[in-house]
Amino acid sequence: MRYLILGSGPAGIAAARAARKKDPDAEVVIVTEECTPPCLRPHLPDLVSGEKEEEAIADPQGKDLASAGIRFAQGRRARRVDAARNRVLFSDGTEESYNFLLVATGGKPILPLSLMGSLGSFLTLNSQSDAVRIKARALRSDVSLVYGPGYLGLETARALRKLGQQVIWVNPGLPRFGNPISGETEAKAIGMLRNNGVTVKEGTEIADLIDRDGKAYTALTTGGERIECSMVVVATERFPSVGFLEGSGVKVGTGILVDEYLRTNVSNIYAAGDCAEVFDVNRRESRINFGWRSAMKQGQLAGENLGGGEKLYIRNTEDYFGLLYGSSLLERMK
Numbered sequence: 001m002r003y004l005i006l007g008s009g010p011a012g013i014a015a016a017r018a019a020r021k022k023d024p025d026a027e028v029v030i031v032t033e034e035c036t037p038p039c040l041r042p043h044l045p046d047l048v049s050g051e052k053e054e055e056a057i058a059d060p061q062g063k064d065l066a067s068a069g070i071r072f073a074q075g076r077r078a079r080r081v082d083a084a085r086n087r088v089l090f091s092d093g094t095e096e097s098y099n100f101l102l103v104a105t106g107g108k109p110i111l112p113l114s115l116m117g118s119l120g121s122f123l124t125l126n127s128q129s130d131a132v133r134i135k136a137r138a139l140r141s142d143v144s145l146v147y148g149p150g151y152l153g154l155e156t157a158r159a160l161r162k163l164g165q166q167v168i169w170v171n172p173g174l175p176r177f178g179n180p181i182s183g184e185t186e187a188k189a190i191g192m193l194r195n196n197g198v199t200v201k202e203g204t205e206i207a208d209l210i211d212r213d214g215k216a217y218t219a220l221t222t223g224g225e226r227i228e229c230s231m232v233v234v235a236t237e238r239f240p241s242v243g244f245l246e247g248s249g250v251k252v253g254t255g256i257l258v259d260e261y262l263r264t265n266v267s268n269i270y271a272a273g274d275c276a277e278v279f280d281v282n283r284r285e286s287r288i289n290f291g292w293r294s295a296m297k298q299g300q301l302a303g304e305n306l307g308g309g310e311k312l313y314i315r316n317t318e319d320y321f322g323l324l325y326g327s328s329l330l331e332r333m334k
Contacts, residue, residue: 001026003306004088004096006078007104008032009041010292011273011299013061015102016070018303026307028070031088031096033077036128038062042292045152047131048138049159054128061296078105081248083266100306103245103256103271104299107238107290112147115234118209121217122147122232125156134233138163141230145219147206148235149173154189156235157198168199168227170206170219201225240275240288253277255288260312262302270306272298280315289315 003019005012008030020028038059046052065072077091081101089095109124123134138144144165146157149172157169171190190200201221209232210218219227240255251257251265255277262270262278273295277286289298294315301311 002097002099003028003102003303004098004100005030005102005104006032006088007106007273007275008034008038008062008072008074009104009106009273009295010059010061011106011276011295011302012102012104013038013059013065014296014299015104015272015303015306016065017061017068018300019102019306020069020303022304022307022309024069029073029096030065030070031073031076031078031090033075034127035075039128040292041127044125044128044131045155045159047128048125048135048156049162050135051159051162054132057128078244081245081250081269083248083250083269086268099268101269102299102302102306103242103250103269103275104273104295104302105241105244105275106295107274108241109234110236110239111234112206112236114205114207115147115209118211121209121211122234125152125233125235126238134160134231135163137231138165142166143168143229144231144233145170145217145227145229146233146235147172147219148237150237152235152237154186154193156233157193157200158196160233161193161196161198165231167197168201168229169193170201170204170221170227172205173203201227238274238290240277242275253286257286260314261305261310262298262313263305270302272302278313278315281312282314287315 003026005016016028016030040057040059043057078088079091080089087095087097109126144160144167146169157167161167204221204223206219207222208220217229217232242252242256255275256271257277258264258271259279260281262272274290277288280287301313304311
């Protein structure tokens with residue numbers, strides 16, 4: 001039996017370990033486009049701020065995979081799934097076969113249309129490599145503009161201010177996906193950011209971004225403001241990474257549509273984590289459950305089901321931000 005897992009985030013690694021435990025004789029393979037070791041993505045802002053080093057945000061799940069009998073292949077991006085032949089084709093021209101496939105590819109940042117003509121003029125915060133790049137650039141800059149709603153925009157602004165930057169945060173409003181911060185908590189957090197010297201522009205968008213010379217940028221807002229800065233970081237919510245499934249026969253809505261067993265409409269293909277749109281047995285509707293803990297839980301359950309289990313995924317209501325960071329969001333703003 002061969003289990004192929006796409007993605008090395010919390011869902012992918014948890015699934016690989018669960019499948020290995022359930023089926024000790026099987027071949028378990030993780031393939032990921034990431035080139036860095038698995039990391040705790042919620043702590044990427046801490047890497048930017050200098051509060052943590054790369055070793056400190058390593059994902060404990062990702063250690064000693066080889067000794068667990070799990071093959072780990074990095075730097076390979078899935079391009080197409082041939083469900084009829086049980087194969088995944090990759091951008092480097094290689095392919096991998098499977099008996100069962102788990103898709104745990106997570107998400108990619110949602111870029112506003114107004115910035116699509118300015119690619120190369122801004123940085124995104126989505127990976128460990130991104131965080132390292134942002135920190136290095138910040139140390140050569142003085143004024144940073146952060147664009148993005150919700151906790152990631154807030155955390156990125158906090159991290160850059162902690163690093164000593166003059167920070168302007170353009171906060172367009174509530175995120176489309178994920179768990180929004182409650183109004184009272186967000187208001188308190190924004191107030192604390194302002195007290196720490198962050199300039200917050202609420203309820204506005206970036207209408208255009210002009211690259212003046214590769215070192216200086218002018219952002220034009222929908223409110224008519226001109227913001228001069230030396231670095232732009234787009235810290236937006238993530239959209240499920242599912243484009244490579246086109247033509248595979250796997251049904252996709254916003255994310256990959258799966259039942260309460262995390263199984264797609266193709267019987268030997270499962271999905272878990274931020275890329276999965278899971279059927280909620282309590283609400284009787286399909287939902288995307290963004291978040292580290294839910295991804296781990298889904299991955300573990302999917303891995304067991306790959307190995308012959310029939311466990312149902314039941315979503316819990318969690319203290320999302322406390323679990324995500326291990327500390328109060330407001331405590332982090334201090």
